[in-house]
Every structure is written in C-alpha cells, then in structure tokens.
Amino acid sequence: MIDEYGVHSAGSSALAGNTKYSLRLEETISAHLGVQHTLLYPTGWAAGYGVIKGLVRPGDHVVMDGLAHACLQEGANSATGNVHLHGHLNVDSVRRHLRRIREKEPRAAILVVTESLFSMDSDTPDLKALQELSHEYGATLLVDVAHDLGAMGPTGTGFIGEQGMLGKIDLVMGSFSKTFASNGGFVACNSVAVKQYLKFYGCSATFSNALSPVQAATVTKAFEIVRSDKGQRLRATLMERIEQLRGALTxxxxxxxxxxxxxxxxxxxxxxxxxxxxxxxxxxxVIANLVEYPAVAKGDARLRVQMMPTHTAEHVHTLAARLRKAIDAAQIEHVRHRAAVSEVAPAGAAVTAAVA
Ligand SMILES: Cc1ncc(COP(=O)(O)O)c(C=O)c1O
Known part of the structure; x- marks a missing residue:
C-alpha cells in the first residue's frame, strides 16, 4: 500500500487526497452505522468542529449538552451566537429550549448536539427521545460517538446500536482515536448533499490534508476486527474487566x-x-488522566481510568489497591500541606499554595 500510494494523502478529500483505502473506509463506516454516506476527516476534532461550523449559519441555533466535547462547543460558538446549553442528558431541558426558540423563530434552523457516551461522567442520553424531540420541533440531531463506537453495543455499534437507532440519527460523528487506533474522524448521514457540502465547504475537511492511506487502511482493519467474532470476544472481556474494576473500587x-x-x-x-x-x-x-475544572464542575475532580480488554483481572485488582494507596497518602500530604500553609500565610494565600 505504501509502495502504491506513499505515506501521505497529499491533498484534502476535496482535491486529490482520497485513495481506494479512504473510499473503502467510508463505505465500511456507512455499512457499520446503517447509513448511506460517510465523510472522513483528518481528526475527530476536525469532524466535530467542521460538521457544526459547516452546517450552522449565524442566524441558526444550536442546543447542546453542557458537557459536550470541546470540538463541538468550539464549532457551535464559531458558527453562531445562538448556542443554548441544556442540562446534562436532560430531555425536558432540550424540549424547553426548542419550545422557546420555536415560539420566537418558527423557521430557524436548529441543531441539537449530544454524545452517545460522555467521557467525564460515563453516561448516555436517551437517543431515541432526543431524535424524536428534534423532529417534533423541526430540528436536526448530531451525535458524537467517539467513546463507544467499536467498544460497546451489538457488533460494536455503540449506544446507537444498543438503543435500536442505527440509521435513524440525522448526523453521526466520531473519532478513530479510541477503539480504532489511529488519528482521524468522520461524519455519517443519509444525505449525499450534506456529505458533499461538508466536503467542499466545511472548512476542516476542505482545507486540511486527508487521512493518510496508512491511517485509512489501519482503521478499516480495526473495523474488521470490531465486527468479527474476535471483536465480540474482546468486547465481552472488556465489559468483564470493567465490572471487575467497579467491584474492586467499591x-x-x-x-x-x-x-x-x-x-x-x-x-x-x-x-x-x-x-x-x-x-x-x-x-x-498507574496511568489515569486527572480531570478537573473547567472540564468538570469545581470540587468534582476525578481520575479517568480507561479500560482495555488486554487488562487482566490481576491488573484490575492491583489498580484499585494502588489508587487506594495513592489517595490515602495524598490525603495525609494534603492535610499537612494545608496545616503548614495556614500557619505561615494569610487566608488568601493558602488557597493558592494548596492548589499549586
Ligand atoms: C467526545 C470526543 N469527540 C471528539 C474528540 C476529538 O477526537 P480526536 O482526538 O480524534 O481529534 C474527542 C477526543 O479525543 C472526544 O473525546
């Protein structure tokens, strides 16, 4: 493949950047999600940003989960001043926003934006309810499937598959940087017009070099594994480890x-x-990402542990014990630190020192 195409796409997908590998990947994703069309992006970030920035006009509205990923928030804020954050996973809150917008602007275009698995809280919206609600108010639904596609749901179709919504969500976007072991992202939908529009007018696809043939072939192979019996076994093992870890933490x-x-x-x-x-x-x-404000609420910092099917039961128990050890030791250090700071510094300075 490298002999055939080299290692670089050397063009955006709107120009000469596609290869048979990228076209095959687009077809693979469309088939996996039960939709007609897929457009690839050089990163998931570019897909999330580009689909919103590409489709939303300044007079349009975006109704978005308050915890939606930065690429979605940036895309929305650069496309329009009319961005409404709704309560996390809260369908009633979405309804209230849609009703309010429709009362004032019966003909405005509205994009409702959510994720199928939120990575900060590990929770999932009712996608069917959101899609029905969006259509009730003449809005379009966009779902970011970065975290669950491939790793969860029947044949790795994530929560869209789990909730019986394959082929029924207006716009699906995802990243290859989790299950699929590569840079890259995509937007999938049933409208060829939307695909072509994003390809030629959606900034982050049009003016950025496409996925390399190597990346496209890697992701296609990953989809093959995801859809195979081996993929099924890997997901089953993964879920077993996840449950074991939750038990061990408790x-x-x-x-x-x-x-x-x-x-x-x-x-x-x-x-x-x-x-x-x-x-x-x-x-x-132990490798675990520290997540704190502003990614999550103040005073609600957390360690984000990411499980893989290659983790063993022993890894899981060792991890829980080491986290306990780290937290216990840090608690003692924290108390000492605060006591030392309050002895030598005025109250205002104590806060700064404790978080430094
Ligand atoms: C929910 C979500 N959407 C989009 C992205 C961006 O994807 P990428 O890392 O491929 O740019 C990420 C992060 O990686 C993410 O977590």
Whole structure:
C-alpha cells in the first residue's frame, strides 16, 4: 500500500487526497452505522468542529449538552451566537429550549448536539427521545460517538446500536482515536448533499490534508476486527474487566461514577487533593488522566481510568489497591500541606499554595 500510494494523502478529500483505502473506509463506516454516506476527516476534532461550523449559519441555533466535547462547543460558538446549553442528558431541558426558540423563530434552523457516551461522567442520553424531540420541533440531531463506537453495543455499534437507532440519527460523528487506533474522524448521514457540502465547504475537511492511506487502511482493519467474532470476544472481556474494576473500587471504598463503560471515572473531589494523587500515580505504574475544572464542575475532580480488554483481572485488582494507596497518602500530604500553609500565610494565600 505504501509502495502504491506513499505515506501521505497529499491533498484534502476535496482535491486529490482520497485513495481506494479512504473510499473503502467510508463505505465500511456507512455499512457499520446503517447509513448511506460517510465523510472522513483528518481528526475527530476536525469532524466535530467542521460538521457544526459547516452546517450552522449565524442566524441558526444550536442546543447542546453542557458537557459536550470541546470540538463541538468550539464549532457551535464559531458558527453562531445562538448556542443554548441544556442540562446534562436532560430531555425536558432540550424540549424547553426548542419550545422557546420555536415560539420566537418558527423557521430557524436548529441543531441539537449530544454524545452517545460522555467521557467525564460515563453516561448516555436517551437517543431515541432526543431524535424524536428534534423532529417534533423541526430540528436536526448530531451525535458524537467517539467513546463507544467499536467498544460497546451489538457488533460494536455503540449506544446507537444498543438503543435500536442505527440509521435513524440525522448526523453521526466520531473519532478513530479510541477503539480504532489511529488519528482521524468522520461524519455519517443519509444525505449525499450534506456529505458533499461538508466536503467542499466545511472548512476542516476542505482545507486540511486527508487521512493518510496508512491511517485509512489501519482503521478499516480495526473495523474488521470490531465486527468479527474476535471483536465480540474482546468486547465481552472488556465489559468483564470493567465490572471487575467497579467491584474492586467499591471493595477499596473508592467512589466511581456513571454506567459501566470503558471509561471509569474515579471521584476524588477537591482539586488540590486530586493533583497530589495524580502526582503519585507514575511511581505506582498507574496511568489515569486527572480531570478537573473547567472540564468538570469545581470540587468534582476525578481520575479517568480507561479500560482495555488486554487488562487482566490481576491488573484490575492491583489498580484499585494502588489508587487506594495513592489517595490515602495524598490525603495525609494534603492535610499537612494545608496545616503548614495556614500557619505561615494569610487566608488568601493558602488557597493558592494548596492548589499549586
Ligand atoms: C467526545 C470526543 N469527540 C471528539 C474528540 C476529538 O477526537 P480526536 O482526538 O480524534 O481529534 C474527542 C477526543 O479525543 C472526544 O473525546
């Protein structure tokens, strides 16, 4: 393949950037999601940003989950001043926004934006309810499937498949950077006009070099695995490990959030404490992302653990024990630190020192 095409796409998909590998990948994704058309993007970020910026006009409205990914928020805010954040997963809140917009602007275009698995809280909206509600108010629904596609749901179709919504969501966008082991992203839909419009007028596809043939072939192979018996086994093992980890965390007296998914957010709370915990993890040979404000609410910092089917039951129990150890040690350090700071500094300075 490299002999045939080299290692670079050398053009956007609107120009000479497509190869038979990228076209095959587009077909693979369309078939996987039960839709007619797919457009590839060089990254998932470019897909999320580009689909909104490409389709939404300044006079249009975007109604978006308050926890939607930065690429979706940036796309919305650069497309229009009319961005309405709705309560997380809250269908009634979406309805209230749609009703209010429609009362004032019966003909405005409205895009409702959500994710099928939110990575900060590991939870999922009712996609059927959101799609029906969007259509009731003449709006279009966009769902970001970055976190669950491939890793969850029947044949790896994620929560769209799990909720019986394959082929029924207006616009689906995703990233290859989780299950699919590559840079890249996509937008899938049933409208050839939307696909072509985004390809030629959606900034982040039109003016950016396409996925390389190597990346396109890698992702196609990953889809092959996702859809195979091996993929089924990998997902079953993954879910087993996720449940084991949640059990092991409970046994250690640690609190995790959300529904079972490859993301297990372990709640720490206080930002200063969470940073002290995070600092101890490399020495314990644990990799977990520290997530704190503004990605999540103030005082609700957490460690985001990401599970893979290659983790063993032993890994899981060792991880829970090491997290316990890190949190216990950090709590002692945190208390000492605060006591030391309050002895030597005025109250205002204590806050700064504790979070430094
Ligand atoms: C929900 C979600 N959407 C989009 C993206 C962007 O994807 P990429 O990393 O491929 O640019 C990410 C992060 O990686 C994400 O978590």
């Amino acid at each position: 046994a250690e007296g640690l609190q995790f959030m959300g529904d079972p998914s490859p993301i297990v957010p372990v709640r720490v709370g206080d930002e200063a404490l969470a940073r002290l915990v995070s600092r101890r993890l490399p020495a314990l040979e």
